[in-house]
Amino acid sequence: xxxxxxxxxxxxxxxxxxxxxxxxxxxxxxxxxxxxxxxxxxxxxxxxxxxxxxxxxxxxxxxxxxxxxxxxxxxxxxxxxxxxxxxxxxxxxxxxxxxxxxxxxxxxxxxxxxxxxxxxxxxxxxxxxxxxxxxxxxxxxxxxxxxxxxxxxxxxxxxxxxxxxxxxxxxxxxxxxxxxxxxxxxxxxxxxxxxxxxxx
Amino acid sequence: xxxxxxxxxxxxxxxxxxxxxxxxxxxxxxxxxxxxxxxxxxxxxxxxxxxxxxxxxxxxxxxxxxxxxxxxxxxxxxxxxxxxxxxxxxxxxxxxxxxxxxxxxxxxxxxxxxxxxxxxxxxxxxxxxxxxxxxxxxxxxxxxxxxxxxxxxxxxxxxxxxxxxxxxxxxxxxxxx
Amino acid sequence: xxxxxxxxxxxxxxxxxxxxxxxxxxxxxxxxxxxxxxxxxxxxxxxxxxxxxxxxxxxxxxxxxxxxxxxxxxxxxxxxxxxxxxxxxxxxxxxxxxxxxxxxxxxxxxxxxxxxxxxxxxxxxxxxxxxxxxxxxxxxxxxxxxxxxxxxxx
Numbered sequence: 001x002x003x004x005x006x007x008x009x010x011x012x013x014x015x016x017x018x019x020x021x022x023x024x025x026x027x028x029x030x031x032x033x034x035x036x037x038x039x040x041x042x043x044x045x046x047x048x049x050x051x052x053x054x055x056x057x058x059x060x061x062x063x064x065x066x067x068x069x070x071x072x073x074x075x076x077x078x079x080x081x082x083x084x085x086x087x088x089x090x091x092x093x094x095x096x097x098x099x100x101x102x103x104x105x106x107x108x109x110x111x112x113x114x115x116x117x118x119x120x121x122x123x124x125x126x127x128x129x130x131x132x133x134x135x136x137x138x139x140x141x142x143x144x145x146x147x148x149x150x151x152x153x154x155x156x157x158x159x160x161x162x163x164x165x166x167x168x169x170x171x172x173x174x175x176x177x178x179x180x181x182x183x184x185x186x187x188x189x190x191x192x193x194x195x196x197x198x199x200x
Numbered sequence: 201x202x203x204x205x206x207x208x209x210x211x212x213x214x215x216x217x218x219x220x221x222x223x224x225x226x227x228x229x230x231x232x233x234x235x236x237x238x239x240x241x242x243x244x245x246x247x248x249x250x251x252x253x254x255x256x257x258x259x260x261x262x263x264x265x266x267x268x269x270x271x272x273x274x275x276x277x278x279x280x281x282x283x284x285x286x287x288x289x290x291x292x293x294x295x296x297x298x299x300x301x302x303x304x305x306x307x308x309x310x311x312x313x314x315x316x317x318x319x320x321x322x323x324x325x326x327x328x329x330x331x332x333x334x335x336x337x338x339x340x341x342x343x344x345x346x347x348x349x350x351x352x353x354x355x356x357x358x359x360x361x362x363x364x365x366x367x368x369x370x371x372x373x374x375x376x377x
Numbered sequence: 378x379x380x381x382x383x384x385x386x387x388x389x390x391x392x393x394x395x396x397x398x399x400x401x402x403x404x405x406x407x408x409x410x411x412x413x414x415x416x417x418x419x420x421x422x423x424x425x426x427x428x429x430x431x432x433x434x435x436x437x438x439x440x441x442x443x444x445x446x447x448x449x450x451x452x453x454x455x456x457x458x459x460x461x462x463x464x465x466x467x468x469x470x471x472x473x474x475x476x477x478x479x480x481x482x483x484x485x486x487x488x489x490x491x492x493x494x495x496x497x498x499x500x501x502x503x504x505x506x507x508x509x510x511x512x513x514x515x516x517x518x519x520x521x522x523x524x525x526x527x528x529x530x531x
Contacts, residue, residue: 024273028266035265039258049259056258057265061272119237125248138254155214156250162216172331172342172353177207184210184245191248330500334488338496348439349506353499355489355513 418446
């Protein structure tokens with residue numbers, strides 16, 4: 001059923017209060033305002049359109065169910081982002097169960113090759129248009145393992161501290177540091193290689 | 201630079217070090233060209249990634265996207281917490297039947313099996329693991345093997361060189377004495 | 378006049394049963410029975426100590442799937458209860474002790490104490506069938522493991 005859009009000047013807080021009283025129109029307006037952001041976070045983690053759509057919708061359903069627990073300590077969109085991240089992490093864990101797991105795999109996952117990567121001294125993003133830069137970052141993110149990509153997303157996009165990331169990813173702070181180090185070095189090197197491709 | 205120093209350098213860039221550690225790393229960066237280059241690269245990567253999050257939009261129309269969410273919300277399996285406005289007596293009356301049934305089932309189950317533990321709090325906390333190194337000389341890598349239902353904490357001495365960190369190197373320590 | 382949905386006695390009995398069930402659950406929350414095993418992992422076909430028995434086949438298979446060593450020998454095994462909201466120590470060897478504290482819900486705090494010093498702490502939910510494993514390198518390309526499991530109630 002189509003709903004009447006709310007005026008854009010109605011603040012989120014007011015819509016949240018109405019939704020907490022059971023007003024679905026208000027909740028739909030909140031979804032319309034923030035759905036791209038929530039979907040984008042799911043997509044950046046899952047790298048799959050269908051899964052991202054499904055998980056972002058699931059996040060909104062959970063948001064509705066838990067709306068009464070939202071006390072406004074953070075913004076509504078931050079709260080919703082946390083929900084979708086947790087759903088994605090659960091989903092990624094399910095995927096991971098399908099893979100062979102061993103300490104050797106862990107070693108690979110934690111990196112090791114980053115120690116052989118050359119240090120990137122020239123900024124590979126210089127002179128790029130923002131759209132092109134974002135497209136390249138997206139391409140590079142796609143080449144990381146989910147563990148490395150997730151740490152990067154939680155740190156660089158969500159601005160979470162090591163400790164918080166470790167809790168979310170159920171690993172030690174040392175593992176977070178190691179994965180983040182690898183992910184950043186890999187990203188820098190991938191961006192440099194795209195730059196070289198462009199020059200040649 | 202060893203592995204520990206490289207990670208500390210990154211932690212310094214991320215503002216995650218104590219003041220004394222931060223001073224030590226700053227001094228190292230000042231005096232060591234390799235550390236300086238690595239710090240530059242890490243800073244650069246952090247800057248270009250955080251400022252340029254890829255933009256994507258939901259590939260469905262507003263109405264269609266909402267209709268799917270609404271269907272899930274309204275499905276019988278989806279139960280929402282009761283909204284405000286219901287009086288305690290009404291809530292109590294509504295809950296009386298299921299509560300008395302639940303009480304009976306719980307009572308009988310406890311009596312029969314004597315095997316209850318405190319309930320799981322919720323799904324979110326179920327998998328939450330907090331790990332903490334209590335020794336400055338020991339590092340750890342933790343890992344959950346879902347297939348073997350095992351949570352592993354692998355400990356290593358921090359002064360081991362980089363390449364032996366995650367391999368079975370020789371160690372003077374043994375727990376078997 | 379509205380008819381009462383439930384008579385007072387039904388409500389009273391329900392409340393009494395609920396309270397009784399709740400208090401009984403509290404009582405049984407104390408029963409956390411854990412087993413801690415100190416295990417030596419090696420590629421050697423035999424343990425130099427004849428008293429060390431090979432781990433059972435299921436544990437061996439499980440460990441082999443996660444770790445690289447071929448053989449695993451039990452050095453020590455301790456089974457103890459951990460009382461509710463309290464802790465208990467499992468002294469597995471002169472150098473290795475595990476202290477386990479029961480926290481709220483199915484959560485436990487596991488502390489590894491090596492040579493009398495606290496080395497590492499892990500706080501997590503423990504469930505039947507799940508193992509918490511501490512491991513590290515030992516001499517001659519071997520490794521030590523401490524495996525903690527909750528035992529099924531008997």
